[in-house]
Amino acid sequence: MSTINTVTEQLTRAGQVIEHDSFSIIDQETGPHAYTEAQWPIVRRMIHANADFEFNGLTDFHPDAVEAGLNALLHAKERGGIAMMADVEMICVGLSRPRLAHFGVSTHQFISDEDVIEQAKAEDTTRAVQAMRKAHRLALLDGAIVGIGNAPTALIELVRLIREEGVRPALVVGMPVGFVSAAESKDLMATVPEVPWIVIRGRKGGSTLVVAALHALLALAEARQKQAVAA
Numbered sequence: 158m159s160t161i162n163t164v165t166e167q168l169t170r171a172g173q174v175i176e177h178d179s180f181s182i183i184d185q186e187t188g189p190h191a192y193t194e195a196q197w198p199i200v201r202r203m204i205h206a207n208a209d210f211e212f213n214g215l216t217d218f219h220p221d222a223v224e225a226g227l228n229a230l231l232h233a234k235e236r237g238g239i240a241m242m243a244d245v246e247m248i249c250v251g252l253s254r255p256r257l258a259h260f261g262v263s264t265h266q267f268i269s270d271e272d273v274i275e276q277a278k279a280e281d282t283t284r285a286v287q288a289m290r291k292a293h294r295l296a297l298l299d300g301a302i303v304g305i306g307n308a309p310t311a312l313i314e315l316v317r318l319i320r321e322e323g324v325r326p327a328l329v330v331g332m333p334v335g336f337v338s339a340a341e342s343k344d345l346m347a348t349v350p351e352v353p354w355i356v357i358r359g360r361k362g363g364s365t366l367v368v369a370a371l372h373a374l375l376a377l378a379e380a381r382q383k384q385a386v387a388a
């Protein structure tokens with residue numbers, strides 16, 4: 158079991174007790190698992206987000222994923238800030254503004270931009286594809302944390318940008334949900350060794366899970382900061 162003290166955003170003692178008890182129940186009911194001490198808090202928070210224990214096993218990590226994400230967050234301010242690029246607005250809205258500001262992270266999504274819509278119509282592609290291309294044109298992908306929870310085509314396009322145009326995000330949290338290309342897009346992402354990733358295998362996923370994974374990563378980064386100060 159993880160011994161990492163995951164930082165909470167609960168502001169009352171009662172809220173902290175409920176969250177602590179929830180995590181304890183998840184640990185007890187899960188039992189032994191194959192995740193590392195650094196990976197488990199992320200999976201556990203994903204389970205906590207929707208009470209689905211199948212994410213113990215469905216969640217897969219590039220070997221460098223957690224450290225890459227933590228490194229990006231912990232050094233963001235000295236690099237002038239980093240982008241958190243999302244496929245849909247729901248991810249941006251769901252993330253903690255105080256925590257993002259603390260680490261110097263700005264959120265971006267372009268799915269509903271007029272130029273994205275027009276280009277998607279003109280090229281007969283999805284808005285999600287064009288949104289990723291716009292992010293690339295604006296130089297928002299290199300060094301970014303990319304969260305994809307809704308659109309498999311966004312993840313497929315991101316893999317193309319990585320392979321063909323040399324885009325290098327710091328971390329990709331690829332968890333699109335659905336029946337058309339969702340599982341395939343995540344399997345494709347998992348074949349990319351150059352860029353660290355966290356994916357959910359199969360059809361399950363969604364923006365809520367991306368937010369949960371990112372909140373866990375932010376909490377781990379905050380805990381590491383506090384440990385460094387105390388050392």
